Amino acid sequence: MTEQASPLVxxxxxxxxxxxxxxxxxxxxxLAPARHISAIAWRSDSVVTSEQSLPKRKEFExxxxxxxxxxxxxxxxxxxxxxxxxRVPATTPGLLGSNETRVGSVxxxxxxxxxxxxxxxxxxVNRAGPEWHSMWGGRIDQRIxxxxxxxxREEGGPVFxxxxxxxxxTTFGARGQVLVxxxxxxxxxMPLLLKHGRVPRGWLGIALHAVAVPDALRETANQSSGxxxxxxVKDGPAAQAGIVAGDIILSVDGTSTHRFRNIxxxxxxxxxxxxxDLRLIRSGHVMTVQTSIAERPAA
Numbered sequence: 001m002t003e004q005a006s007p008l009v010x011x012x013x014x015x016x017x018x019x020x021x022x023x024x025x026x027x028x029x030x031l032a033p034a035r036h037i038s039a040i041a042w043r044s045d046s047v048v049t050s051e052q053s054l055p056k057r058k059e060f061e062x063x064x065x066x067x068x069x070x071x072x073x074x075x076x077x078x079x080x081x082x083x084x085x086x087r088v089p090a091t092t093p094g095l096l097g098s099n100e101t102r103v104g105s106v107x108x109x110x111x112x113x114x115x116x117x118x119x120x121x122x123x124x125v126n127r128a129g130p131e132w133h134s135m136w137g138g139r140i141d142q143r144i145x146x147x148x149x150x151x152x153r154e155e156g157g158p159v160f161x162x163x164x165x166x167x168x169x170t171t172f173g174a175r176g177q178v179l180v181x182x183x184x185x186x187x188x189x190m191p192l193l194l195k196h197g198r199v200p201r202g203w204l205g206i207a208l209h210a211v212a213v214p215d216a217l218r219e220t221a222n223q224s225s226g227x228x229x230x231x232x233v234k235d236g237p238a239a240q241a242g243i244v245a246g247d248i249i250l251s252v253d254g255t256s257t258h259r260f261r262n263i264x265x266x267x268x269x270x271x272x273x274x275x276x277d278l279r280l281i282r283s284g285h286v287m288t289v290q291t292s293i294a295e296r297p298a299a
Contacts, residue, residue, distance in 0.1 A: 036153055101180075
């Protein structure tokens, strides 16, 4: 009679199996002779990685499982969601992501060792909050924070649960936090990058700077800070609506500009062509101006 393995051994085996199953999807992108970051073979002919750590080059050497090396072309990148896509010769079947993430569940972050092998880190999901917007205005489907340490070379690799379902891609956030770009975000952004080479987003054609609202107007404005218009693009949406340099924008469609990230959600792909109300201070008076959101130029 075979003795049943202890729960700890079973758990260990499940983790090892999850990492083993992940290996065909792990890639290393060489940045220099002794430097690399990790990437994921998300589709049979495309890999994704962390945009913030990928140098602005067109071609890279990519090391696949087993140590084979191919040349990949960086076809598109989106700083707003921190996703970069590279084309590679079709080899590995695509990776399927999971949309279920629970606080406290075990997370396995897998990275590339640069030689065709893999490294692994184990932790837990520290936070699984609602969707959020980056400083660049990108919509991230869920805020997933991991309680684990990650080496710089492992950034851009996949995160799995013990069943082998992929939660998304690792990246570094503020103060060294290990975040996950969810699988749902990658699935949504990747087709746009492959089709258009970028993700269309809304734009008003203004440069803004955070300022304090003058004391005499704080009660009327109902807030202590706003965003001052420092410059405008000639013939841009804001300029056409009559916005001028020196205006202090208080809100966008009722959303306070106290924090820029609060209004980023108003300028996603779906916002192009939509009208918005800008509540602002001009010459000591609070007023509202309506303008239309245009597509941000490619440049």
